[in-house]
Each structure stands twice: as structure tokens, then as C-alpha cells.
Amino acid sequence: xxxxxxxxxxxxxxxxxxxxxxxxxxxxxxxxxxxxxxxxxxxxxxxxxxxxxxxxxxxxxxxxxxxxxxxxxxxxxxxxxxxxxxxxxxxxxxxxxxxxxxxxxxxxxxxxxxxxxxxxxxxxxxxxxxxxxxxxxxxxxxxxxxxxxxxxxxxxxxxxxxxxxxxxxxxxxxxxxxxxxxxxxxxxxxxxxxxxxxxxxxxxxxxxxxxxxxxxxxxxxxxxxxxxxxxxxxxxxxxxxxxxxxxxxxxxxxxxxxxxxxxxxxxxxxxxxxxxxxxxxxxxxxxxxxxxxxxxxxxxxxxxxxxxxxxxxxxx
Numbered sequence: 001x002x003x004x005x006x007x008x009x010x011x012x013x014x015x016x017x018x019x020x021x022x023x024x025x026x027x028x029x030x031x032x033x034x035x036x037x038x039x040x041x042x043x044x045x046x047x048x049x050x051x052x053x054x055x056x057x058x059x060x061x062x063x064x065x066x067x068x069x070x071x072x073x074x075x076x077x078x079x080x081x082x083x084x085x086x087x088x089x090x091x092x093x094x095x096x097x098x099x100x101x102x103x104x105x106x107x108x109x110x111x112x113x114x115x116x117x118x119x120x121x122x123x124x125x126x127x128x129x130x131x132x133x134x135x136x137x138x139x140x141x142x143x144x145x146x147x148x149x150x151x152x153x154x155x156x157x158x159x160x161x162x163x164x165x166x167x168x169x170x171x172x173x174x175x176x177x178x179x180x181x182x183x184x185x186x187x188x189x190x191x192x193x194x195x196x197x198x199x200x201x202x203x204x205x206x207x208x209x210x211x212x213x214x215x216x217x218x219x220x221x222x223x224x225x226x227x228x229x230x231x232x233x234x235x236x237x238x239x240x241x242x243x244x245x246x247x248x249x250x251x252x253x254x255x256x257x258x259x260x261x262x263x264x265x266x267x268x269x270x271x272x273x274x275x276x277x278x279x280x281x282x283x284x285x286x287x288x289x290x291x292x293x294x295x296x297x298x299x300x301x302x303x304x305x306x307x308x309x310x311x312x313x314x315x316x
Contacts, residue, residue: 165236
């Protein structure tokens with residue numbers, strides 16, 4: 001059950017880690033919002049613009065979902081580590097994450113690549129979430145901005161996290177169907193027949209049971225048995241996380257590079273006017289700059305902060 005919960009929560013995390021980056025592609029959203037002006041259906045145009053205007057809310061909801069399912073994912077893996085240690089079995093060594101029965105579960109959490117990267121990701125996510133609260137953003141925006149840029153570290157660790165191969169699948173189901181009977185192994189080890197063999201055998205099994213072996217009655221059904229032709233073989237699942245996050249991550253990186261190149265063009269401030277109610281009007285000129293009233297620009301002052309930027313609305 002722990003493996004099922006961890007796998008299901010991981011799928012939700014993959015989806016939200018993919019979607020959380022899209023609202024931050026501001027140039028792409030501005031292009032999509034501006035392209036709606038050619039729409040012939042005014043109502044559809046307004047609905048689309050309202051959806052795009054909610055991009056920040058969508059980003060926050062994806063972040064909250066990531067936090068919730070990260071807690072569920074970590075809790076499931078804590079149970080998994082305990083189960084691997086207490087229920088260690090030598091029957092299927094390839095499936096055991098532990099090395100021996102009773103191994104300290106903390107070794108699985110802190111001495112393996114999936115465990116160590118998972119712990120660091122939890123710490124990074126905790127810093128990003130706490131620094132995103134309204135109180136911290138208002139009191140010290142730099143803390144919010146610097147910690148939020150740790151998402152690059154989070155995504156790199158996420159790529160490494162799935163490389164451990166804890167979850168595995170069987171590759172030779174035809175040669176070794178689940179619950180099949182290995183007569184040589186059974187006779188050699190003189191083991192007790194599992195109760196699972198008393199279940200009804202599937203219809204696709206057509207290999208007759210060897211006549212020279214004495215078979216207990218529960219094993220026989222219509223003179224056919226599921227016979228193992230070889231030992232089970234297991235292989236780790238191919239990581240799927242890269243499939244979800246590589247596209248949005250590359251898109252965001254390209255846009256971040258484009259915004260950096262565009263921001264290096266010089267800006268000339270022509271006038272600064274103070275209006276009532278603490279409204280400040282700044283008039284500036286920038287080459288090859290086109291905008292319409294209602295849009296916003298990201299204002300960056302390197303002498304104030306090397307990384308901090310703030311959005312301001314254009315009125316003209």
C-alpha cells in the first residue's frame with residue numbers, strides 16, 4: 001500500500017511540477033493575451049483574458065498542491081522504508097530496497113540517492129513555501145525572491161531523485177507467471193506448497209505437469225499446471241519525471257534568457273512626477289519598446305537589488 005500511495009502521489013507531483021512553471025512564462029502569456037484581440041467572438045475573448053489574468057492564482061494553487069502531496073509522498077516512503085526493513089525476504093532479492101532484515105530505515109532515507117535527494121528537496125520546498133507567505137513577502141521581498149529561485153535546485157534534485165529505481169516490474173511474465181509452480185525448486189528445497197496454488201489456475205496455462213512427479217491433489221486441475229520455466233526477473237521503471245518537466249523547464253529557461261537579453265537595453269528616464277495618494281509616475285524611453293495601456297513592465301534597479309524586480313502598470 002505504501003508503494004501504491006507513493007507512486008500515485010508522485011504522479012500528481014509530476015503533473016503539478018509541470019504546470020507550476022507555465023504561469024511564470026510571462027512573455028508567453030502576454031503574447032497569448034495579446035493575440036486574442038483578433039478574435040471575432042468578444043465573449044470568448046473576455047473569458048480567455050480573464051483566465052490568463054488568473055495565472056498567478058493558478059501558480060499558487062499548483063504550489064499548494066505540490067506541498068500537500070509532498071507530505072503524502074514523504075509519509076508513504078517512511079512507511080516503505082520501515083516495511084523494507086522489517087519484511088526483508090531473500091526470495092526476491094531484486095525487489096528489496098534494504099540489504100538485510102532489520103536494517104536501520106534511516107539508512108534508506110539518508111544513505112541512498114532517492115532518500116538523500118528527497119530530504120534535500122523537502123528542505124528546499126519548506127524554505128520556498130515559508131518565504132512565500134504574505135508576511136515575509138511584505139516585510140522582506142528579497143527573502144522571498146532569493147528562496148524562490150531555489151526551484152532550479154529543486155528541479156535538478158527531482159531529476160536525480162527518480163534515478164534510484166526503487167519501484168520495479170517483472171520482465172519475464174510469460175516464463176514465470178505470478179504464482180507458478182517450480183517443481184525442481186520445490187523438491188530441492190522440500191518446501192511447503194503456498195496457499196496461492198490452491199486458487200483456480202488461468203485458462204492460458206497449457207503445459208502439463210510432469211508425470212514422474214507426485215503432485216498433491218490441490219495442484220492439479222484438468223491435468224494442467226502453471227509451470228515456471230525460469231526464475232523471475234525484475235527491472236526498474238524508466239523515470240518519467242523528465243517527460244513531464246523538461247518541456248516547461250526548457251520553455252521557462254529560454255524565456256528567462258530572452259528577458260535577460262531584452263532587459264540589458266538602456267532605459268532613459270525623462271521625468272518623475274509625484275501625484276496625490278502616494279502615486280508615482282515615471283516616464284521613460286526605451287528603444288524598440290512597444291506596449292499598450294493596461295500592460296505591465298518588470299522594473300529592475302540593479303543599484304537597489306541585484307535580483308529583485310517588481311511589476312508596474314503602464315498607463316500610456
